[in-house]
Amino acid sequence: MRRLFAGLTAGAFLLVSTACGSSGGSSSKAGxxxxxxxxxxxxxxPIVDVAPLYLGEKKGFYEKQGLKLSPTLAAGGAAxxxxVASGQYQFGFSNVFSLMVAQxxxxxxxxxxxxxxxxxxQGQDFGAALVKKDSSVKTAKDLEGKKVAVNTLKNIVELSMRASVKKAGGDPDKVSYVEIPFDQMPAALDKGQVDAAMAVEPALTTIKDQGGREIASPLVDVAPDLTVAMYFTSTRxxxxxxxxxxxxxxxxAESLAYANAHPDEVRQIVTTYTxxxxxxxxxxxLPKWPAEANRASIEAQEKLGQEFGFFKKTPDLDTLLP
Known part of the structure; x- marks a missing residue:
C-alpha cells in the first residue's frame, strides 16, 4: 500500500519532497x-479546465491588474x-480534494x-470512466480486480472513481489505481496497460474517438454540481x-465569466497549450466555470475522504477555502 501522501510527490513532474513538509518552505516572491x-x-x-486563465491572459484581464502569468504544466494538482508550498510557483491549480489531503x-x-x-x-460531464469498446466491464462494479488509470493518486479522480464503484455496489478497495497523466491515458487504455481510465477533457473525447465506451460519470456521482478544482497559493x-x-x-473571476460566455474561444485556446x-x-x-465554489459539494468530498481513510486529520475547510 502506498503511503497516503505519495500522490503529492509522485509523477513525471516530481518535485522535491521537502516541499511537502509542515514548514511551508520558501515564500518566494513574484518578480x-x-x-x-x-x-x-x-x-x-494541460486540460480544458484551465482554459479561462489562458483566455484571461490573452484578453488582458491579468495585465489590467498589473500581472503577467508564467504557466508551468504538470501532471496533476497533487504534483x-x-x-506552491515551497515557493516554486506563486499560484497553482489543483483539485479541491488534493488541497484537503495536503492540509x-x-x-x-x-x-x-x-x-x-x-x-x-450523468453521461454528459467533462469527466468520465471509460473502457475499450470490447471490454467485459459494463458498470463500475465490474472494475473490481481491474487496473484503472487516474492522473495522480489520492486525488479527486481516485476519490470519485471510488465513489462510482461504491455506488454501483462494488468494493473500491478491490480496484487497482494506476497513476498515468491524462494526456497519456488514451494510449495506455488502447494498449491494454489499464482496463479503464478516469479521464477528463480533452482526453475523454480522444478515448471515445478510439472507440472507448463510458461506464460512469464519477464526478457527478460524488455530488451535484461538484466543485472540482480551485486556484490556490501558500498561506505564507x-x-x-x-x-x-x-x-x-x-x-x-473575470476570466471564468468570460470562458463561460465564450465556449468557441475556449476550444480554440486549448489548442495553444495541448x-x-x-x-x-x-x-x-466543456465544464462549468462558476464564480463561487459549491461548499456542500466540497463537504461531500471531505466525507468520502474520511470514509476511505485518505486524511491524517480532518481538513479545516473554513481555513482552506476563501
Missing part, C-alpha cells in the same frame, strides 16, 4: 518588471501542491479562487502578498 508588471508563476495541468498533512495551502465545476449531468504567500493575491483573484487537434476539441464537453 516585478521595471514597467510595474508583476510576473507570477502558475502551476497548471503542483508541493511546488491534513500540514502543508500550508490556501484556496483563493474558484476553478472548475462538473456539469452535474497569501499573508505576505495580499495585494497580488487580490489582483489574481479579480482577474481570474497537442489535441481542433477537430477533437470541437467535440469536447
Amino acid at each position: 516585478e518588471s521595471s514597467g510595474g508588471i508583476t510576473t507570477v508563476k502558475v502551476g497548471l495541468i 503542483i501542491v508541493p511546488g 491534513s498533512n500540514n502543508v500550508p495551502v490556501k484556496a483563493i479562487s474558484n476553478g472548475v465545476a462538473s456539469t452535474g449531468s 504567500y497569501a499573508q505576505q502578498n495580499p495585494d497580488v493575491v487580490k489582483k489574481f483573484r479579480t482577474a481570474t 497537442k489535441v487537434p481542433a477537430s477533437v476539441l470541437a467535440k469536447v464537453t
Whole structure:
C-alpha cells in the first residue's frame, strides 16, 4: 500500500519532497518588471479546465491588474501542491480534494479562487470512466480486480472513481489505481496497460474517438454540481502578498465569466497549450466555470475522504477555502 501522501510527490513532474513538509518552505516572491508588471508563476495541468486563465491572459484581464502569468504544466494538482508550498510557483491549480489531503498533512495551502465545476449531468460531464469498446466491464462494479488509470493518486479522480464503484455496489478497495497523466491515458487504455481510465477533457473525447465506451460519470456521482478544482497559493504567500493575491483573484473571476460566455474561444485556446487537434476539441464537453465554489459539494468530498481513510486529520475547510 502506498503511503497516503505519495500522490503529492509522485509523477513525471516530481518535485522535491521537502516541499511537502509542515514548514511551508520558501515564500518566494513574484518578480516585478521595471514597467510595474508583476510576473507570477502558475502551476497548471494541460486540460480544458484551465482554459479561462489562458483566455484571461490573452484578453488582458491579468495585465489590467498589473500581472503577467508564467504557466508551468504538470501532471496533476497533487504534483503542483508541493511546488506552491515551497515557493516554486506563486499560484497553482489543483483539485479541491488534493488541497484537503495536503492540509491534513500540514502543508500550508490556501484556496483563493474558484476553478472548475462538473456539469452535474450523468453521461454528459467533462469527466468520465471509460473502457475499450470490447471490454467485459459494463458498470463500475465490474472494475473490481481491474487496473484503472487516474492522473495522480489520492486525488479527486481516485476519490470519485471510488465513489462510482461504491455506488454501483462494488468494493473500491478491490480496484487497482494506476497513476498515468491524462494526456497519456488514451494510449495506455488502447494498449491494454489499464482496463479503464478516469479521464477528463480533452482526453475523454480522444478515448471515445478510439472507440472507448463510458461506464460512469464519477464526478457527478460524488455530488451535484461538484466543485472540482480551485486556484490556490501558500498561506505564507497569501499573508505576505495580499495585494497580488487580490489582483489574481479579480482577474481570474473575470476570466471564468468570460470562458463561460465564450465556449468557441475556449476550444480554440486549448489548442495553444495541448497537442489535441481542433477537430477533437470541437467535440469536447466543456465544464462549468462558476464564480463561487459549491461548499456542500466540497463537504461531500471531505466525507468520502474520511470514509476511505485518505486524511491524517480532518481538513479545516473554513481555513482552506476563501
